[in-house]
Amino acid sequence: MLKILIADDHAIVRKGLKQILSNSPDMTVAGEAASGAQALDMIRKEDWDVVLLDISMPDGNGLDTLKQLKKEKPDLPILMLSIYPEEQYAIRTIKAGVSGYLTKDSAPEELVEAIRKVARGGKYISASLSEKMAEYLEKKSERALHENLSDREYQVMVMIAAGKTVSQIAEEMCLSVKTISTNRSRALAKMGMENNSQFTHYAVKQGLV
Numbered sequence: 001m002l003k004i005l006i007a008d009d010h011a012i013v014r015k016g017l018k019q020i021l022s023n024s025p026d027m028t029v030a031g032e033a034a035s036g037a038q039a040l041d042m043i044r045k046e047d048w049d050v051v052l053l054d055i056s057m058p059d060g061n062g063l064d065t066l067k068q069l070k071k072e073k074p075d076l077p078i079l080m081l082s083i084y085p086e087e088q089y090a091i092r093t094i095k096a097g098v099s100g101y102l103t104k105d106s107a108p109e110e111l112v113e114a115i116r117k118v119a120r121g122g123k124y125i126s127a128s129l130s131e132k133m134a135e136y137l138e139k140k141s142e143r144a145l146h147e148n149l150s151d152r153e154y155q156v157m158v159m160i161a162a163g164k165t166v167s168q169i170a171e172e173m174c175l176s177v178k179t180i181s182t183n184r185s186r187a188l189a190k191m192g193m194e195n196n197s198q199f200t201h202y203a204v205k206q207g208l209v
Helices: 011-021 036-045 062-072 086-095 108-119 127-138 151-161 166-173 177-191 196-206
Strands: 002-007 027-033 050-054 078-082 100-103
Touching: 002 011, 002 036, 002 108, 011 027, 011 108, 027 036, 036 050, 036 062, 050 062, 050 108, 062 078, 062 086, 062 151, 078 086, 078 108, 086 100, 086 127, 100 108, 151 166, 151 177, 151 196, 166 177, 177 196
Parallel strands: 002 027, 002 050, 050 078, 078 100
Antiparallel strands: none
8 A cells, every 4th residue: 555645735636636546445645735844744754655746835845845855765756746837847856856747737547657656666757758858868968048047046937937926926935025036136147138028038939838
């Protein structure tokens, strides 16, 4: 029986995932966490077979939680769940040590298959993501501008390109407006850009939004 921890700040999402997995006799959702801090606390107190981790968490972001989880439990399989398209975050999460990446609109059967695969020590990558990773490796010598950004700078850049204001991003990430503005400024500087319009143009051209 696979003991699963669901870490997602939306109760309705946790309930839906739990319902899907209840149909699999070899799995049980033995715990739920509504924040990254709560997830970390739970993995410190108990052993888990797989963690389902949302990339958008209220206390920072899922990437920060992922890195801390892998630091403390390097062998723990983590399956990242996201509302964002694969091309936005999948490669970054895989580089950070995630065992698999699924968008939340994936079929229930794919979720179950992914959990079983990562629990066996494998990696779960969709066919479309495999193609994107192959393209990424081919182009790695031609390093894209956004590859120079930190995870938070990248997240801020993508959200601005998607039309969100600094205040909206600060509220969504539970960070101060000053912190978001600082990350925006650093991202602009690293990418040699001057304004949000250039962020948007670049992100659209790169297929990031």
